[in-house]
Amino acid sequence: MQFSNRFIGIVAVIGAIAIVYGTFGFRAIPGQQFGSAFFPRITAGCLALVGVAMACGSPSGPWITLPDWMRSHRALRAAALPLGGITWVLLAPYLGFILATGLLILALVLVTGGRLLAGLGVAVGLSLLLHVIFSVLLRIPLPFGLVEGWFS
Amino acid sequence: MSILTEALALVLQADVLITVILASLLGLTIGAIPGLTAVMGVALLIPITFFMDPVPAISAIAALAAMAIFAGDIPGALLRIPGTPASAAYVQDAHAMAKQGQPERALGLSMAAACVGGVIGVILLMVAAPLLAKFATNFSSVEYFWLALLGLSCAAIVSTGAPLKGVLSLLFGLWVASIGIDEVAGQPRFTFGSTELMGGVSFIPAMIGMFAIPEILRNITQTQTKITPPTMGPVFRGLGTTLARRRTNLLRGSLTGSMIGALPGAGADIAAWVAYAVAKRRSKTPEKFGEGHDEGIIEAGAANNGALSSAWVPTLVFGIPGDSITAIVIGVLYLKGLEPGPIIFTKTPELVYAIFIAFFLANLLLIPFGWLIIRASRHLLTIKAAYYLPVVFACCIVGSFAINNTAFGVVVMLLFGLIGWLFEENGIPVAPAILGIVLGGMLEFNFVTSMLKSDGDLLIFVSRPIATALGLTVLAVWIWPLVKLVRIRT
Numbered sequence: 001m002q003f004s005n006r007f008i009g010i011v012a013v014i015g016a017i018a019i020v021y022g023t024f025g026f027r028a029i030p031g032q033q034f035g036s037a038f039f040p041r042i043t044a045g046c047l048a049l050v051g052v053a054m055a056c057g058s059p060s061g062p063w064i065t066l067p068d069w070m071r072s073h074r075a076l077r078a079a080a081l082p083l084g085g086i087t088w089v090l091l092a093p094y095l096g097f098i099l100a101t102g103l104l105i106l107a108l109v110l111v112t113g114g115r116l117l118a119g120l121g122v123a124v125g126l127s128l129l130l131h132v133i134f135s136v137l138l139r140i141p142l143p144f145g146l147v148e149g150w151f152s
Numbered sequence: 153m154s155i156l157t158e159a160l161a162l163v164l165q166a167d168v169l170i171t172v173i174l175a176s177l178l179g180l181t182i183g184a185i186p187g188l189t190a191v192m193g194v195a196l197l198i199p200i201t202f203f204m205d206p207v208p209a210i211s212a213i214a215a216l217a218a219m220a221i222f223a224g225d226i227p228g229a230l231l232r233i234p235g236t237p238a239s240a241a242y243v244q245d246a247h248a249m250a251k252q253g254q255p256e257r258a259l260g261l262s263m264a265a266a267c268v269g270g271v272i273g274v275i276l277l278m279v280a281a282p283l284l285a286k287f288a289t290n291f292s293s294v295e296y297f298w299l300a301l302l303g304l305s306c307a308a309i310v311s312t313g314a315p316l317k318g319v320l321s322l323l324f325g326l327w328v329a330s331i332g333i334d335e336v337a338g339q340p341r342f343t344f345g346s347t348e349l350m351g352g353v354s355f356i357p358a359m360i361g362m363f364a365i366p367e368i369l370r371n372i373t374q375t376q377t378k379i380t381p382p383t384m385g386p387v388f389r390g391l392g393t394t395l396a397r398r399r400t401n402l403l404r405g406s407l408t409g410s411m412i413g414a415l416p417g418a419g420a421d422i423a424a425w426v427a428y429a430v431a432k433r434r435s436k437t438p439e440k441f442g443e444g445h446d447e448g449i450i451e452a453g454a455a456n457n458g459a460l461s462s463a464w465v466p467t468l469v470f471g472i473p474g475d476s477i478t479a480i481v482i483g484v485l486y487l488k489g490l491e492p493g494p495i496i497f498t499k500t501p502e503l504v505y506a507i508f509i510a511f512f513l514a515n516l517l518l519i520p521f522g523w524l525i526i527r528a529s530r531h532l533l534t535i536k537a538a539y540y541l542p543v544v545f546a547c548c549i550v551g552s553f554a555i556n557n558t559a560f561g562v563v564v565m566l567l568f569g570l571i572g573w574l575f576e577e578n579g580i581p582v583a584p585a586i587l588g589i590v591l592g593g594m595l596e597f598n599f600v601t602s603m604l605k606s607d608g609d610l611l612i613f614v615s616r617p618i619a620t621a622l623g624l625t626v627l628a629v630w631i632w633p634l635v636k637l638v639r640i641r642t
Contacts, residue, residue, distance in 0.1 A: 036339035039596045069373040089559040108542035138203045
């Protein structure tokens, strides 16, 4: 998804204004010239300058250009990634790490054109391996669920 | 001598050696798979190293990066798809050589060149870093402010195609660095009422997202074609003779790479392109370049690994990253309570020398492990993306979760992944944003400290000779693109 430089420049200027607006609530430090707002405002000032330079210095053209893959089934593959991540965040506390990760890997393998049996093997093997590395060896308390309950 | 012995004892521990071997194998696998880069490999390794002692953690990063940069030559030679950006400079020659029926020669040459380049880079690191550290002990917050600004400016302006987009990326990183409680005033900034953001944006999930997610998305949306890599002959046949004949290229590439790598903001890919250009200019047969000639492969292959090692010079001495990988390393050092800078050389010299030794080890391991991966590359390249990309994504999730044991890390990773993808789609480089996140705090802290010292007098920034010289260098870096623009228009 390509945006024109003009569009990026305008977004940068809006971002700069938002940053400056966000600094208005910062309290000043008594006796000090450079408080918490100083650096963000400098950053916003530079961002606004870059934004203006990009918006003014670019030739006119379409504001947004969609790549070919966005009009094909490959768009589903791309969407599956963030959707899979959000689903993992929502389900992992209930299903546990192994089941949630296994299901995520299997779903992504199938969406990206892999075979069910091979995907199942990869999903089971890798989710168990990651569990061993992080939970058993590195002792990180990963989300606990059904499968972990069988092991404990 | 006792420091060296102590450092050797630190490295020659079973756990360190096993970690190095495992990280090397992981690096080789990641580098050999088209589309997966060394930086992404390092990003994925960080959550694991987070829970290790400093020596195995840093050794693992060094080993993985060196192996992945070399292994990136494999898909480059066999499929004309550079495995890492550092392999792109000589991919044409390597692939042409493979098409002429000599894939093992192309890969053998790049393996040997990577080993020699890496070792020379480490020697430069060992010689230059302690000397510079001695010099840098006199630096104050003023010099550190200029150094941070120089590193950021180089990354945003010099090392990217479009300076304006590089600066945009950097400013985004600097804004992200300002999120959280301001250490000096205790003021929460841009936290939107979230307690999770009080400590700032977690660096590791953000970095994993920005480096790994765009790569996964790019690979997942590409049309998958069936790959049939060629068969491989003996790797070492005629290797010694060719290297002896091309020793000038080998040495010049190693030195060029080592020197470019030591510049803040420059990296292995720039080093490889420069070395390739130098090789072509100095060659007696420049017309053969691009048609399977060995000079470019040797010189640029040595340069990219040389740069990888020497990029640690500004990292360890000044805390200014030499490239994207060392930007990640700085984040890791801070997380481990080891502030990079000259003090690390006086406070824990054995640790610094252990890092040097680990680098030697990683570069020497390139030969046996490189041979192994060249032999196995036929099988690796035939693995379908549908099977390894979901696994890489699962690693991103577990790595982001593991840092703080919260799902918030996963959300941060996904959000920064989306931003990184939009950046890449629009030609905005990701590395300056990461450097901004890493160095933003240091830049602000040194500025405020200097202003407090001088009671608000800005002249403090040019009050010392080194500070003035650094300030002028920063100015030159900023003015350079404008001069170039004026030259083009006239």
